[in-house]
Amino acid sequence: MVELNSQLFFIIINILILYFLLKKFLFKPVTEFMENRTKSIQNDLNDANNKVKEAENLKKQYEEMLKSAHSKTNEIIQAARENANKEYEQILQQARQDAEEIIRRANESIELERQKVMKEMRNEITSLAFAAASKIVQKNMDTETNKKIIENFLDEAGVA
Secondary structure (H helix, E strand, O other): OHHHHHHHHHHHHHHHHHHHHHHHHHHHHHHHHHHHHHHHHHHHHHHHHHHHHHHHHHHHHHHHHHHHHHHHHHHHHHHHHHHHHHHHHHHHHHHHHHHHHHHHHHHHHHHHHHHHHHHHHHHHHHHHHHHHHHHHHHHOOOHHHHHHHHHHHHHHHOOO
16 A cells, blocks of 8 residues: 555656646746737727727718818808809999990980081071072062962972
8 A cells, every 4th residue: 555655646746746847838838828819819909999989080070071171162152152243243233334324425426416417407497498588589479479489499409
């Protein structure tokens, strides 16, 4: 039994030595490797979460910038429309003023022409009347003869 005890004792010592050797050379490096790997994976997950949050923040910023750009675009378009309407009204007002000025000048020109024609007609009628009167006075005949002379004179002058 002593031999069994001594064998048992050596087996236990061998097992303990094997355990310490395995612990030092196998378990410890494997445990460190696993812990490092766990830390590395955790760091990668944290980085991925941070990048997702950063991407979401960037997306929100871009969406806000896009909304801002749309509103600025609408403001610019509205301002351009207002400016175009103002310019249209100014051009229209200027065209009306120009048209009124042209009409006023035309009316003045027509009035001057009418006055000129009237003056010429008066001069012509006066000349005709004097010519008719001189013919009547030259012949100084009776009333029937005077009427015929005036009618003949007017026919010669071209007055109907």
